Amino acid sequence: MSFTLAIVGRPNVGKSTLFNRLVGKKLALVDDQPGVTRDLREGEARLGDIRFTVIDTAGLEEATDESLQGRMRKLTERAVDMADVCLFMIDARAGVTATDEVFAEILRKRAARVLLAANKSEGSAADAGVLEAYGLGLGEPLRISAEHGEGMSELFSALMPIS
Ligand code: GDP
Numbered sequence: 001m002s003f004t005l006a007i008v009g010r011p012n013v014g015k016s017t018l019f020n021r022l023v024g025k026k027l028a029l030v031d032d033q034p035g036v037t038r039d040l041r042e043g044e045a046r047l048g049d050i051r052f053t054v055i056d057t058a059g060l061e062e063a064t065d066e067s068l069q070g071r072m073r074k075l076t077e078r079a080v081d082m083a084d085v086c087l088f089m090i091d092a093r094a095g096v097t098a099t100d101e102v103f104a105e106i107l108r109k110r111a112a113r114v115l116l117a118a119n120k121s122e123g124s125a126a127d128a129g130v131l132e133a134y135g136l137g138l139g140e141p142l143r144i145s146a147e148h149g150e151g152m153s154e155l156f157s158a159l160m161p162i163s
Protein backbone atom coordinates (compact mmCIF):
# COMPACT_ATOMS: atom_id res chain seq x y z
CA MET A 1 0.00 0.00 0.00
CA SER A 2 1.26 3.43 -0.86
CA PHE A 3 0.57 6.72 0.87
CA THR A 4 0.34 10.44 0.21
CA LEU A 5 2.66 12.93 1.85
CA ALA A 6 1.82 16.65 1.85
CA ILE A 7 4.66 19.12 2.37
CA VAL A 8 3.25 22.14 4.18
CA GLY A 9 4.68 25.28 5.71
CA ARG A 10 5.01 28.98 5.10
CA PRO A 11 6.54 30.32 1.85
CA ASN A 12 10.29 30.08 1.31
CA VAL A 13 11.11 27.34 3.81
CA GLY A 14 12.15 24.97 1.00
CA LYS A 15 9.04 22.86 0.32
CA SER A 16 9.45 22.86 -3.46
CA THR A 17 13.15 22.06 -3.17
CA LEU A 18 12.30 18.93 -1.18
CA PHE A 19 9.43 18.08 -3.54
CA ASN A 20 11.79 18.21 -6.53
CA ARG A 21 14.37 16.11 -4.72
CA LEU A 22 11.80 13.45 -3.83
CA VAL A 23 10.26 13.39 -7.30
CA GLY A 24 13.66 13.51 -9.00
CA LYS A 25 12.51 16.13 -11.48
CA LYS A 26 12.11 19.86 -11.33
CA LEU A 27 8.34 19.79 -11.39
CA ALA A 28 7.99 22.52 -8.82
CA LEU A 29 9.40 25.99 -9.24
CA VAL A 30 12.06 26.98 -6.76
CA ASP A 31 12.89 30.61 -6.45
CA ASP A 32 14.52 33.04 -4.09
CA GLN A 33 11.27 34.96 -4.20
CA PRO A 34 8.84 33.32 -1.80
CA GLY A 35 5.95 31.34 -3.17
CA VAL A 36 6.50 31.05 -6.87
CA THR A 37 4.71 27.73 -7.13
CA ARG A 38 0.99 27.86 -7.69
CA ASP A 39 -1.50 26.03 -5.56
CA LEU A 40 -1.00 22.29 -5.10
CA ARG A 41 1.30 20.08 -7.15
CA GLU A 42 1.41 16.30 -7.07
CA GLY A 43 4.28 14.00 -7.99
CA GLU A 44 5.40 10.39 -7.62
CA ALA A 45 8.18 10.27 -5.06
CA ARG A 46 10.86 7.73 -4.41
CA LEU A 47 12.99 7.51 -1.31
CA GLY A 48 15.17 4.44 -0.86
CA ASP A 49 12.87 1.58 -1.81
CA ILE A 50 9.61 3.28 -0.91
CA ARG A 51 7.35 5.04 -3.38
CA PHE A 52 4.61 7.45 -2.49
CA THR A 53 2.63 10.43 -3.75
CA VAL A 54 3.91 13.81 -2.66
CA ILE A 55 2.00 17.09 -2.66
CA ASP A 56 3.70 20.49 -2.72
CA THR A 57 1.67 23.40 -1.39
CA ALA A 58 2.18 26.92 -2.62
CA GLY A 59 0.29 29.66 -4.39
CA LEU A 60 0.03 31.91 -1.39
CA GLU A 61 1.40 35.07 -2.92
CA GLU A 62 -0.93 35.59 -5.85
CA ALA A 63 -2.82 38.75 -5.25
CA THR A 64 -6.49 38.19 -4.53
CA ASP A 65 -9.10 39.91 -2.45
CA GLU A 66 -8.96 37.19 0.14
CA SER A 67 -6.46 37.58 2.95
CA LEU A 68 -3.20 35.67 2.88
CA GLN A 69 -4.12 34.03 6.17
CA GLY A 70 -7.42 32.81 4.78
CA ARG A 71 -5.95 31.44 1.59
CA MET A 72 -3.07 29.85 3.45
CA ARG A 73 -5.47 28.13 5.78
CA LYS A 74 -7.73 26.82 2.99
CA LEU A 75 -4.86 25.56 0.88
CA THR A 76 -3.20 23.86 3.82
CA GLU A 77 -6.46 22.25 4.87
CA ARG A 78 -7.01 20.94 1.34
CA ALA A 79 -3.52 19.40 1.32
CA VAL A 80 -3.93 17.96 4.81
CA ASP A 81 -7.22 16.32 3.83
CA MET A 82 -5.62 14.70 0.77
CA ALA A 83 -2.67 13.36 2.72
CA ASP A 84 -2.03 10.36 4.94
CA VAL A 85 0.88 12.18 6.50
CA CYS A 86 2.00 15.81 6.54
CA LEU A 87 5.55 16.99 6.55
CA PHE A 88 5.49 20.34 8.29
CA MET A 89 8.57 22.29 7.29
CA ILE A 90 10.25 25.20 9.01
CA ASP A 91 13.39 27.11 8.07
CA ALA A 92 15.86 26.26 10.83
CA ARG A 93 18.01 29.26 9.89
CA ALA A 94 15.10 31.62 10.49
CA GLY A 95 13.86 29.80 13.57
CA VAL A 96 10.17 29.40 14.46
CA THR A 97 8.10 32.38 13.29
CA ALA A 98 4.57 33.54 14.14
CA THR A 99 3.40 32.21 10.76
CA ASP A 100 4.93 28.82 11.55
CA GLU A 101 2.85 28.80 14.73
CA VAL A 102 -0.32 29.34 12.68
CA PHE A 103 0.52 26.36 10.48
CA ALA A 104 1.40 24.22 13.48
CA GLU A 105 -2.00 24.98 14.99
CA ILE A 106 -3.83 23.93 11.79
CA LEU A 107 -1.85 20.70 11.71
CA ARG A 108 -2.34 19.88 15.37
CA LYS A 109 -6.11 20.23 14.88
CA ARG A 110 -6.56 18.61 11.51
CA ALA A 111 -3.77 16.27 10.48
CA ALA A 112 -3.75 12.62 11.46
CA ARG A 113 0.00 12.29 11.27
CA VAL A 114 2.57 15.04 11.23
CA LEU A 115 6.31 14.88 10.74
CA LEU A 116 8.24 18.00 11.59
CA ALA A 117 11.19 18.93 9.40
CA ALA A 118 13.72 21.64 10.22
CA ASN A 119 15.07 22.47 6.77
CA LYS A 120 18.17 24.45 5.76
CA SER A 121 19.90 22.58 8.58
CA GLU A 122 23.27 22.23 6.91
CA GLY A 123 25.93 23.79 9.12
CA SER A 124 25.81 25.20 12.63
CA ALA A 125 23.75 28.31 11.69
CA ALA A 126 20.69 26.08 12.03
CA ASP A 127 21.36 24.72 15.53
CA ALA A 128 19.26 27.28 17.43
CA GLY A 129 16.34 26.92 15.01
CA VAL A 130 16.36 23.15 15.34
CA LEU A 131 16.11 23.49 19.12
CA GLU A 132 13.27 26.00 18.79
CA ALA A 133 11.37 23.53 16.62
CA TYR A 134 10.96 21.18 19.60
CA GLY A 135 8.73 23.89 21.12
CA LEU A 136 6.09 23.45 18.39
CA GLY A 137 4.75 20.38 20.15
CA LEU A 138 4.89 18.28 17.00
CA GLY A 139 7.54 15.86 18.12
CA GLU A 140 11.21 15.63 17.37
CA PRO A 141 12.24 17.67 14.32
CA LEU A 142 13.96 15.89 11.46
CA ARG A 143 17.08 17.85 10.71
CA ILE A 144 17.23 18.08 6.92
CA SER A 145 18.72 20.05 4.08
CA ALA A 146 16.51 19.74 1.03
CA GLU A 147 19.05 21.59 -1.07
CA HIS A 148 22.04 19.48 -0.05
CA GLY A 149 20.22 16.19 0.39
CA GLU A 150 21.07 15.87 4.07
CA GLY A 151 18.79 14.00 6.47
CA MET A 152 17.15 11.95 3.73
CA SER A 153 17.89 8.66 5.49
CA GLU A 154 16.22 10.02 8.66
CA LEU A 155 13.22 11.05 6.56
CA PHE A 156 13.21 7.57 5.04
CA SER A 157 13.22 6.01 8.53
CA ALA A 158 10.30 8.21 9.58
CA LEU A 159 8.24 7.32 6.50
CA MET A 160 9.13 3.63 6.40
CA PRO A 161 6.54 2.56 9.03
CA ILE A 162 3.78 4.34 7.09
CA SER A 163 4.56 2.70 3.73
P1 GDP B 1 9.03 27.07 -0.80
O1 GDP B 1 8.48 28.46 -1.01
O2 GDP B 1 8.76 26.59 0.59
O3 GDP B 1 8.58 26.10 -1.85
O4 GDP B 1 10.63 27.20 -0.90
P2 GDP B 1 11.60 26.89 -2.15
O5 GDP B 1 11.79 25.43 -2.32
O6 GDP B 1 11.14 27.68 -3.33
O7 GDP B 1 12.99 27.45 -1.57
C1 GDP B 1 13.11 28.78 -1.13
C2 GDP B 1 14.59 29.15 -1.06
O8 GDP B 1 15.25 28.38 -0.06
C3 GDP B 1 15.35 28.89 -2.36
O9 GDP B 1 16.27 29.92 -2.55
C4 GDP B 1 16.04 27.56 -2.09
O10 GDP B 1 17.20 27.40 -2.87
C5 GDP B 1 16.37 27.70 -0.61
N1 GDP B 1 16.55 26.39 0.06
C6 GDP B 1 15.77 25.29 -0.03
N2 GDP B 1 16.26 24.28 0.71
C7 GDP B 1 17.38 24.74 1.30
C8 GDP B 1 18.35 24.15 2.19
O11 GDP B 1 18.28 22.99 2.57
N3 GDP B 1 19.37 24.97 2.62
C9 GDP B 1 19.46 26.27 2.21
N4 GDP B 1 20.49 26.98 2.70
N5 GDP B 1 18.60 26.85 1.35
C10 GDP B 1 17.57 26.10 0.90
Ligand code: MG
Nearest residue numbers: 015016037058
Ligand atom coordinates in the same frame (compact mmCIF):
# COMPACT_ATOMS: atom_id res chain seq x y z
MG1 MG C 1 7.28 26.38 -3.41
